[in-house]
Amino acid sequence: MIVTVASGKGGTGKTTVAVNLALSIGDAPIYDCDVEEPNVHVMLQPTELETREVQLPIPEVNRESCTLCGKCAEFCQFNAIFVGKNGVIVYPELCHSCGGCALVCPENAIAEVGHTVGQVHITEANGRRVVYGELTIGEPIATSVIKAVKNEVVGTEVSIIDAPPGTACPVIETMRDSDYLILVTEPTPFGLHDLKMTVDVVRELSIPFGVIVNKAGIGDDSVTEYCKGEGIPILMEIPFTRRIAELYSRGIPFVEELPEWRERFQQLFRAITEEVEHHDQ
Amino acid sequence: MISEVAVVSGKGGTGKTTITAAFAALAKDIAIADCDVDAPDLHILLQPEIQFTDDFVASKVAVIDPDSCTMCGLCEEKCRYDAIHLPEIDRIACEGCGVCEYICPVGAIQMEDKVSGVVHTSTTRFGPMAHARLHAGEGNSGKIVTEVRKLAIQLAKRHAKNLVLIDGSPGIGCPVIATVTGVRLAIIVTEPTMSGIHDMERVLSLMHQFRVTPMVIVNKYDLNPDNTVMIEDYCHQEGIEVLGKIPFDPIMTKSMVAAKTLPEFAPDHPITETLEAMWRRIESRLSEVAGARS
Numbered sequence: 001m002i003v004t005v006a007s008g009k010g011g012t013g014k015t016t017v018a019v020n021l022a023l024s025i026g027d028a029p030i031y032d033c034d035v036e037e038p039n040v041h042v043m044l045q046p047t048e049l050e051t052r053e054v055q056l057p058i059p060e061v062n063r064e065s066c067t068l069c070g071k072c073a074e075f076c077q078f079n080a081i082f083v084g085k086n087g088v089i090v091y092p093e094l095c096h097s098c099g100g101c102a103l104v105c106p107e108n109a110i111a112e113v114g115h116t117v118g119q120v121h122i123t124e125a126n127g128r129r130v131v132y133g134e135l136t137i138g139e140p141i142a143t144s145v146i147k148a149v150k151n152e153v154v155g156t157e158v159s160i161i162d163a164p165p166g167t168a169c170p171v172i173e174t175m176r177d178s179d180y181l182i183l184v185t186e187p188t189p190f191g192l193h194d195l196k197m198t199v200d201v202v203r204e205l206s207i208p209f210g211v212i213v214n215k216a217g218i219g220d221d222s223v224t225e226y227c228k229g230e231g232i233p234i235l236m237e238i239p240f241t242r243r244i245a246e247l248y249s250r251g252i253p254f255v256e257e258l259p260e261w262r263e264r265f266q267q268l269f270r271a272i273t274e275e276v277e278h279h280d281q
Numbered sequence: 282m283i284s285e286v287a288v289v290s291g292k293g294g295t296g297k298t299t300i301t302a303a304f305a306a307l308a309k310d311i312a313i314a315d316c317d318v319d320a321p322d323l324h325i326l327l328q329p330e331i332q333f334t335d336d337f338v339a340s341k342v343a344v345i346d347p348d349s350c351t352m353c354g355l356c357e358e359k360c361r362y363d364a365i366h367l368p369e370i371d372r373i374a375c376e377g378c379g380v381c382e383y384i385c386p387v388g389a390i391q392m393e394d395k396v397s398g399v400v401h402t403s404t405t406r407f408g409p410m411a412h413a414r415l416h417a418g419e420g421n422s423g424k425i426v427t428e429v430r431k432l433a434i435q436l437a438k439r440h441a442k443n444l445v446l447i448d449g450s451p452g453i454g455c456p457v458i459a460t461v462t463g464v465r466l467a468i469i470v471t472e473p474t475m476s477g478i479h480d481m482e483r484v485l486s487l488m489h490q491f492r493v494t495p496m497v498i499v500n501k502y503d504l505n506p507d508n509t510v511m512i513e514d515y516c517h518q519e520g521i522e523v524l525g526k527i528p529f530d531p532i533m534t535k536s537m538v539a540a541k542t543l544p545e546f547a548p549d550h551p552i553t554e555t556l557e558a559m560w561r562r563i564e565s566r567l568s569e570v571a572g573a574r575s
Contacts, residue, residue, distance in 0.1 A: 009293065009320055009322070010292065010293010011292060011294010011451070036454045037291050037293075037451065037452055037476075039479060075379065077341060097361055098378030098380050099359070099380060100380045103384070137486045138458070138490045139454075140454055140459075164452065165293045165451055166319035168418065168456075169419060169422075170454070171418075172373060189322075189325050189537055190325060190537065193320075193322055197320060200417050218531065219534050219537070246505060249505035249508055251474070
């Protein structure tokens with residue numbers, strides 16, 4: 001079973017929920033798909049076991065056989081290849097690795113070579129498998145690194161995935177194949193607005209979901225009212241307290257210092273499991 | 282010459298939009314661009330009156346005619362995005378490369394324009410504003426960000442403003458790169474948490490790569506004074522100016538709930554004064570950076 005923790009708005013507490021949930025329910029592995037700014041490892045301080053490069057194929061033009069006909073550049077939808085008077089320039093960060101240029105080249109002058117866009121770190125923290133992706137700084141396209149992290153998810157065991165913020169393609173890529181989505185929000189106008197956007201996306205994916213209201217008490221009741229009106233279950237409310245904020249600032253998962261929360265996360269997890277079984281039937 | 286200042290953060294939820302909105306209220310003669318097209322929130326505080334809306338087409342999408350398709354499977358085999366499961370093409374997974382159209386032996390696939398989102402130009406009580414909304418699940422966030430910046434520059438020209446204030450998105454990927462490319466000055470809003478520091482370092486490397494001058498604001502600095510010192514030391518070592526610090530104060534959220542910027546909601550509050558001092562410094566730094574470039 002894959003449980004993915006997501007949110008439209010950034011900084012609502014996705015990583016906090018993912019980490020504290022995992023710590024409360026045994027040794028469930030965590031996969032950090034927020035590859036632009038991964039933070040799970042900042043909280044769990046794991047030991048690195050293995051690092052894998054994430055590579056995408058990009059074109060390499062053989063200057064001997066290239067006739068500068070320009071068909072590749074004409075075909076490329078992403079302006080990633082430019083044919084000038086004296087040669088061809090490839091812009092790796094614009095390339096979407098579709099392979100079209102190699103396909104259309106009449107001289108077979110284009111081969112594809114690997115271009116590193118990020119890394120996947122396979123790590124371990126107190127016997128728990130922690131896998132996180134890291135997009136190379138300056139590379140724009142995160143989805144391939146997200147896919148590489150998700151490829152590490154093993155079989156049918158319970159897995160917790162930490163998603164990136166937003167509602168665009170990296171988020172959809174992360175949510176695909178999940179059995180349940182926990183949407184973390186905060187009770188503010190920004191939190192509500194971005195929650196609504198996320199709910200629109202999630203409903204299209206037809207994955208069961210519920211909401212955790214983090215930093216409860218800082219704003220207004222509009223998130224609670226919205227969820228009631230829409231029939232969306234509120235799975236948990238985590239109050240805003242200086243204590244929890246301060247623990248987070250030090251990178252400490254709060255269930256370690258406030259053990260009564262372990263039981264609450266276990267309850268939440270039981271409810272999710274029932275919901276998923278119900279949904280599957 | 283119109284300059285652009287972008288507010289970014291790496292980590293989400295550090296207070297970018299609240300701070301951008303406050304700067305918009307304090308600045309004179311600016312145009313505003315909300316480049317957080319993935320989860321835009323600035324409009325909640327600025328309540329723009331939309332003057333113009335347009336569909337934004339940045340790419341193509343493959344459309345298959347099931348009647349002429351022979352189910353040969355060649356397109357499915359060549360598609361690198363796993364978007365084709367005959368007889369259907371997944372519009373979200375399709376990146377519009379055109380390989381399937383090219384490879385189809387019977388011409389059953391055609392590329393059509395794909396609307397990725399909408400762009401708006403608007404008026405607000407602080408100046409003209411360009412903003413957008415990416416449709417759920419879409420890619421092309423970088424291209425729509427570039428379009429919003431272009432629209433904001435046009436608005437600035439038309440209304441004789443010399444500065445565009447940009448609210449960016451979290452992260453370091455596509456939309457952030459499109460937000461800061463060619464911008465002179467970026468304000469990095471961070472918070473004194475281990476994650477905030479980690480993410481700030483990554484976004485600072487990105488600024489360095491794209492030769493954007495960064496200035497750092499530590500928001501909610503009193504939640505962890507030790508970490509705040511760590512951030513200040515780090516910036517000092519790296520030669521990065523710390524623009525200032527803002528304490529944690531519920532008034533920030535209260536003003537958001539009232540749909541107002543802080544300078545409007547609490548004009549005499551100490552944080553408003555801090556933000557005023559920061560904005561003055563941004564303006565003077567901007568002229569220094571502009572001078573150094575030209």
